[in-house]
Amino acid sequence: MIKNNAVLATVLFALLVTVSSVSYTFYQLYQVNRTKHIDNIFTKHSLISQIYHTYIIKQISEPMFEANMALYELEEVHDKAVETIIREGRILKSDGNGDEVMEAYTLSTSPFESHIAEQVITSMIEYKGHIYFWVESSRHSILLMDQKIEPYRPVNLISAYGTLMMILMGSFILIIYRLHPLRRLRKQIARFGEGDMGVRFRIDGSDEIALIANELDTTQKKIRSLIESRTLFLRNIMHELKTPIAKGRIVTTMLSDEKQRGRFEGIFERLESLIWEFALLEEITSGNQYHEKKEYRLVDIIDGAIDMAMVEYEAVDRVIDASIKVEVDYRLFVTAIKNLIDNAIKYSVEKKMKIWVEEGEIVFANIGEPLKNSLSYYIEPFTKDHPTKDSFGLGLYIVDAILKEHDYVLAYERRDNINCFICVPVKTKRK
Numbered sequence: 001m002i003k004n005n006a007v008l009a010t011v012l013f014a015l016l017v018t019v020s021s022v023s024y025t026f027y028q029l030y031q032v033n034r035t036k037h038i039d040n041i042f043t044k045h046s047l048i049s050q051i052y053h054t055y056i057i058k059q060i061s062e063p064m065f066e067a068n069m070a071l072y073e074l075e076e077v078h079d080k081a082v083e084t085i086i087r088e089g090r091i092l093k094s095d096g097n098g099d100e101v102m103e104a105y106t107l108s109t110s111p112f113e114s115h116i117a118e119q120v121i122t123s124m125i126e127y128k129g130h131i132y133f134w135v136e137s138s139r140h141s142i143l144l145m146d147q148k149i150e151p152y153r154p155v156n157l158i159s160a161y162g163t164l165m166m167i168l169m170g171s172f173i174l175i176i177y178r179l180h181p182l183r184r185l186r187k188q189i190a191r192f193g194e195g196d197m198g199v200r201f202r203i204d205g206s207d208e209i210a211l212i213a214n215e216l217d218t219t220q221k222k223i224r225s226l227i228e229s230r231t232l233f234l235r236n237i238m239h240e241l242k243t244p245i246a247k248g249r250i251v252t253t254m255l256s257d258e259k260q261r262g263r264f265e266g267i268f269e270r271l272e273s274l275i276w277e278f279a280l281l282e283e284i285t286s287g288n289q290y291h292e293k294k295e296y297r298l299v300d301i302i303d304g305a306i307d308m309a310m311v312e313y314e315a316v317d318r319v320i321d322a323s324i325k326v327e328v329d330y331r332l333f334v335t336a337i338k339n340l341i342d343n344a345i346k347y348s349v350e351k352k353m354k355i356w357v358e359e360g361e362i363v364f365a366n367i368g369e370p371l372k373n374s375l376s377y378y379i380e381p382f383t384k385d386h387p388t389k390d391s392f393g394l395g396l397y398i399v400d401a402i403l404k405e406h407d408y409v410l411a412y413e414r415r416d417n418i419n420c421f422i423c424v425p426v427k428t429k430r431k
Contacts, residue, residue: 007179008179011175015172019168022161022165022168030154048122074144077145085127085143086125086134088127090125092124094123094124095121131146132146181209181210185201185203185209188200189216199220200217200220201213201216241271241275248264252264277398280398284398296327296330297325298326299318301326301330305335305337306338309342317353317355318354320355329405336402339399341355341364348366349366352366364422365421366419367417370419371412379410410423411423
């Protein structure tokens with residue numbers, strides 16, 4: 001699946017990496033800005049500590065202390081709210097051990113006394129959107145709410161992050177939109193490869209994908225024109241040849257010399273056979289014909305091929321299970337089997353051959369001379385070992401073309417003195 005969508009997977013991976021990197025960067029910025037914000041606010045604690053220390057050692061009066069608190073917009077928190085804020089609030093920063101301070105917290109009721117030296121610890125607490133300063137000494141503690149300062153809210157940072165994410169997602173959607181024609185183009189190429197000559201590749205636009213698609217469309221038109229020209233040429237030749245052949249056969253019947261009549265009949269039969277092979281070849285290779293494939297018993301196909309080859313049933317030893325079925329176009333597959341039977345008997349020393357099935361492969365065997373060349377030489381059209389009419393000609397070429405249409409390949413093996421031509425299913429992995 002990933003291989004079929006490698007470009008999309010690459011773009012998606014790049015998007016994920018980019019989003020992750022940007023998110024991590026903004027998170028770091030958030031942490032830095034929040035820390036700076038807390039540090040800037042906490043600088044106020046030194047002034048609060050100084051005022052509070054002056055107050056507890058009785059160097060300023062209580063009204064003066066309250067006036068200083070009001071000046072810096074600090075309000076003392078009383079009653080049970082203190083315990084709730086201390087217990088549930090979140091310590092942002094402290095110049096002492098804030099956790100220990102909270103756990104040891106008790107409201108002192110002892111009167112203020114004068115002390116020469118008092119240690120003052122200040123902790124900044126956030127609770128329900130407000131900032132509090134918890135100031136404590138060994139004799140007394142106080143909780144002050146800062147009415148002016150608010151907790152850090154990264155509104156600008158979130159806005160920038162959201163804007164950047166929207167830009168990234170928009171870019172990703174745009175890239176997918178621009179790559180979408182590639183999926184359509186791939187499907188069209190697959191249809192063209194399957195023989196659909198009416199498919200069109202043209203795409204409006206001037207980008208690289210459109211240029212490739214339009215070049216494919218131009219090439220497809222040229223290929224279709226060449227195929228149509230070849231088909232028309234072959235059909236015209238076959239049509240023009242049929243008439244003189246028919247006339248020649250009629251004239252042949254009028255010959256009094258039996259030997260000459262037999263010779264001419266053989267020539268005209270050979271010409272008719274070649275025309276029929278040309279027609280079949282054109283049908284297979286043009287890709288314009290629809291081949292209806294159904295399930296047939298293999299024994300029925302072989303019997304039909306024997307009838308078509310006009311050979312004696314005794315010449316073909318069939319070792320085939322009647323339950324074996326194949327999904328094929330009957331007419332084409334019978335033709336391929338007929339050519340294999342015809343060749344096997346023609347080049348057999350005993351003028352006999354044998355057919356059997358082993359592991360899904362159909363084997364056509366005869367006793368004869370081994371092939372002088374590789375099989376690939378004989379499946380080319382018009383190849384001949386000897387310049388005589390008894391040659392492979394188009395026989396194996398047609399067999400190979402028909403087998404490929406049915407997801408088979410033709411193979412050859414020499415087993416002792418036996419030649420074996422084997423129809424191997426494409427999905428079968430031979431050892």
